[in-house]
Amino acid sequence: MNTTSHVQHGAWRLPEARQTDFNSLDHWVSLAKTLEAGKFDFIFFADVVGLYPDYQGSWRKFVESGLQIPSNDPSVIASAIAYATENLGIAITSSVLQAHPFDFARKMSTLDHASNGRIAWNIVTSPMRNAWRNFGYDEITAHDDRYLWADEYVDVAYKLWEGSWDDDALLQDKVSGLHGDFDKVHKINHDGKRYRVEGPHLVSPSPQRTPVLFQAGSSPAGRRFAARNAEAQFILSPTPQAAKGLIDDTRRLVAEAGRHPEDLQFFQGLSFVIGSTEEEAARKAAELDEVLDPSSFIAHIAGSLGYDLGFHDLDTPVGEIETQGLRSVLAWLHEAVPDREPTVRDLAALWGKNGRVVGTPESIADTLATWQAAGVGGINVVNSTIPGSYEEFIDHVLPVLRDRGLAKRNYAEGTARRKATGRDRLPDTHPAAAYRGAFAPVIAS
Ligand SMILES: Cc1cc2nc3c(=O)[nH]c(=O)nc-3n(C[C@H](O)[C@H](O)[C@H](O)COP(=O)(O)O)c2cc1C
Structure with missing residues (x-):
């Protein structure tokens, strides 16, 4: 995320951590080049457009903790990354709340042209009340209704991206002087519950x-x-076994939606x-734990818990x-700390270690093989430090994964989608x- 403290709160204080440089374009371009040299598929930017619920x-x-504020717009730096790289996919998050779909579709098409087809969109619906208040709403739209909203949003975008221009509509013929073929560019005339968009799309096919x-979010509606829509889902499963259950269930829904089950891949964080x-x-994990800030973890997860735990001492x-809202989380915590009464601090510590793999490159490769066997198609490498977390992964883990056939040696040709599918x-x-x-106009014969 284009911010100091995304997930591993407190790690920015480590001497080698450079995530405080997030305002610098050089910081991101340099990271993108590092990832491309390491043959990463994508640089993925999470993003939010508001604050988490109050803490204390x-x-x-x-x-005070730099916890996702300040944060910058990832789409703006995406074009610089596109310019500085050739093969790296560039995935940016954008909420259905933050931009009108006509404007958003135009921006993404422009970026897709600028990157020669390496742009990806993480579709989110903004679960934070403050974000909704930033865009003029008094209250957050209810959970499942946000996904209905997203259904219409993506439909508008699909109409613009896929239906507005025929492939051969752009002529640019200097001899005839005809720049575009009028019969092959179409208005979309979308008239829905939330959006009315006449079109045409202003960008030619990218x-x-x-x-x-x-997409990220695995509730039944998610x-x-x-x-129906996603080609890859970000998941945060506690175990490979749990991931398998989620993947099998979601792939069943993919087939029900008329798509091939393998057309949706799952990326575990x-x-x-x-x-x-x-x-x-x-020892390194213990050193990391020294700087991680338990109260920031509690502040971050309060939104998911629906309860401000900040009023309770960590012990x-x-x-x-x-409370009612916390019940499932507390049941999980009791299972994780079976021998004594867990504290708020335990919750923070366990949450901070969620999805953490500690070991040698070989034992990490063993662990990743179990995730792959569960159906996981890729890993979303969450950082503690930028660029250190990625440099270490590239230098030490990827060679072992390559030797075992778990990571590729070279990029395939073409667009991000062609490389993947x-x-x-x-x-x-x-x-x-x-x-x-x-x-297309219906022509009477
Ligand atoms: C791995 C992961 C990454 C996410 N990244 C973002 C993000 O960058 N921005 C955002 O607004 N929400 C993000 N979310 C929140 C989801 O979009 C979604 O709102 C949330 O998971 C609740 O959805 P659900 O009820 O369907 O599970 C993320 C969720 C997960 C699991």
Whole structure:
């Protein structure tokens, strides 16, 4: 995320951590080049457009800890990354809340041209009330209704990306003087519940037309949305076994939506602490724990808990604060700390270690093989430090993964979608494909 403290709160204080340089374009271009040299598929930017719910009744904590504020717009730096790289996919998050779909579709098409087809979109719906208030709403739209909203949003974008221009509409013929073929550019005339968009799309067809589509969020409504739309879903499963259950269920929905089950891939978020021996890795993990800030983790997850835990001392036993909203999280915590009454501090510590893999490159490769066997198609490498977390992964883990056939040695040719799936554009089974040719005038014969 284009901010100091995204997930591993407090790690920015480590001497080698450079994530405080996030305002600098050089910082991101340099990271992108590092990732490309390491043959990463994508640089993925998370993004939010508001604050998390209050901590200790206030948003002070977020400012004081650099917890996703300040944060910058990733789409603006995407074009610089596109210019500085050739093969790296560039995935940016944008909420249906933050931009009108006409404007957003135009921006993404422009970036897809600028990157020769390497743009991806992580579709999110903004679960934070403050974000909604930033865009003029008094209250947040209800959970499942946000996904219905997203359904219409993506439909508008699909119409513009896939249906507005025929492939051969742009002529640029200097001899005839004809720049565009009027009969092959179409208005979309979308008239829906939230949006009315006449069109046409102002951008000519880009290499991928629709960007590679990512989604995060695995509630029943989220799974249904992903099954219809996404090509990759970010997941945060606690175990490979849990991931398998989620993947099998969601792939069943993909098939129900008329798509091929393998057309949706799953990327598990994991962070890595790497040592040349298990002892060294454990020591580095302990050093990291020293700087991680438990109260920031509590502040960050309060939104998911639906409860401001900030009013409780970190050493408060959770048994004293049971509430309706917290019940499932507390049950999970009791399982994780079975031998005594867990505290708020335990919750923060366990949350901070969620998805952390500690070990040698070889043992990490063993762990990743178990995730792959569960159906996970890729790893979202969560950083503790930028660029250190990625440099270590590239230098030490990727060579072992390559030797085991778990990571590629070279990029395939072409767009981000072609590299991943062998084709530049969405398959015919994707709902966006239904808009191809859908707006062409019907000519009476
Ligand atoms: C790995 C992961 C990454 C996410 N990244 C973002 C993000 O960058 N911006 C955002 O607004 N929400 C993000 N979310 C939140 C989801 O979009 C979604 O709102 C949330 O997971 C709740 O959805 P659900 O109820 O369907 O599970 C992310 C969620 C996950 C699991």
